[in-house]
Amino acid sequence: MGILKYTQYLYLIIAVAFIYDGITKLNDPTGNPWLSFLIAAVSVFMFFFRRKYAKRFDDHYKKQ
Template identity: 65%
Template structure:
């Protein structure tokens, strides 16, 4: 279960990728709509903080037992 501590950072990597993808779509309008990429990036960053809080809560619960 030690790997769960590191999987939360995958969300940051996905967030950074979709922010990059959104900015490339803003600069080149023929590529498509950039707002979907920005929404997915926002969701990925939210999931990073959610998973980090959940992991800390889970770790504190195990310390009490």
């Protein structure tokens, strides 16, 4: 369970990378940045989702 605590932060790193990609595509007239921003939003959602359920599993195992 130890490695799963750190994998949730991978989603934040992915979100930052896609936000950067989206910003660079905003400045390019031929680029389409919306897919990059959508992937970044999903990554941020997954970070909070994983963090919530990681806490729930930790609380469950502490009660046993």
